[in-house]
Amino acid sequence: MSVLSGKIVIVATKNKGKVKEFAHAFATLGFEVRxxxxxxxxxxxxxxGTTFSQNAFKKAKIVADALGVPVLADDSGLCVDRLDGEPGVYSARYAGEQATDADNNAKLLNALEQLQLGEDTEQPLLSPARFVCSLALYDPSSHQTWTAEGTVEGWITTTPSGNSGFGYDPLFYLPTEQKTMADLTIEQKQSISHRGAALRKLIAQLQLEV
Incomplete structure (x- = not known):
């Protein structure tokens, strides 16, 4: 029997964009997301934590221990090659603890544009980058943890595009789709995103039937 046999998945997040994506993913399995x-x-x-996986486990365990039921947690972010992997685990607070998505995006573009000063280029793609998602599901009754990770490769573009998604999605250009992540529908995003990939791996471990 799966640890998620109660048809309710509790996700340790206050990110409304993530809640929406988790709810969409688990709805196909007949689960309600809280x-x-x-x-x-x-x-x-x-x-x-210094890694996505450390943060994901910490969030899952704290909330699971508090509620006494299994809890799923996500820690994810953007790693940009020309910034030596930044913003990484600081993606949500790159421009400060109370930073908005717009603040973080502006800081990211400024950091990359500063690196290009003096370069003879009008290249709209500033750097290769990847989104990374680490998931941890912790069961306080058995002390078991299930983990999964997903990534998606792309580029940071100088021209934000799209009204879907959240975070750095408007700046994350996918050459295979010729669109930014924010130009995709939620179904398209789930099929190729880092979070979608991690969820599929986790669901396979839990042997849930679609």
Missing amino acids: SMFDYPDLPEIVED
């Missing part, structure tokens, strides 16, 4: 918005009295979580 998030930290549904449990306002949970303890504060300090994401001080």
Whole structure:
């Protein structure tokens, strides 16, 4: 029997974009997704891990121990080659603890454009990059953890495009699609994104039937 046999998945996040994507993914399996918005009295979580996987496990365990039920957590972000992998685990707070998506995107573009000063180029694609997603599902009754990771390769573009998605999606250009991540429908994004890839791996481990 799967650890997620109750047809409810609790996801340790307050990111509305992630909640939407998880809800869409698990709806096809007949699961209802709940998030930290549904449990306002949970303890504060300090994401001080040096890797996505460390942060994902910490979030899953803290919330699972508090609620006494299995909890799924995601930690994900953008790694840009020309910035030596930044913003990485600091993606959500790249421009500060209270940063908005617009703040983070502006800082990212400024950092890359500063590197291009003096270069004789009008290249709209600034650097290869990848989105990374680490998932951790922790069961407090058995102390078991299931993990999965997914990535998607792309480029950072100087021209934001698209109204879907969230975070750095408008700047993340996919050469295979000739669109940014924010130009994709949620179905298209799920089929190729880092989070979609990680979820498919996790679901396969849990032996859930579509």
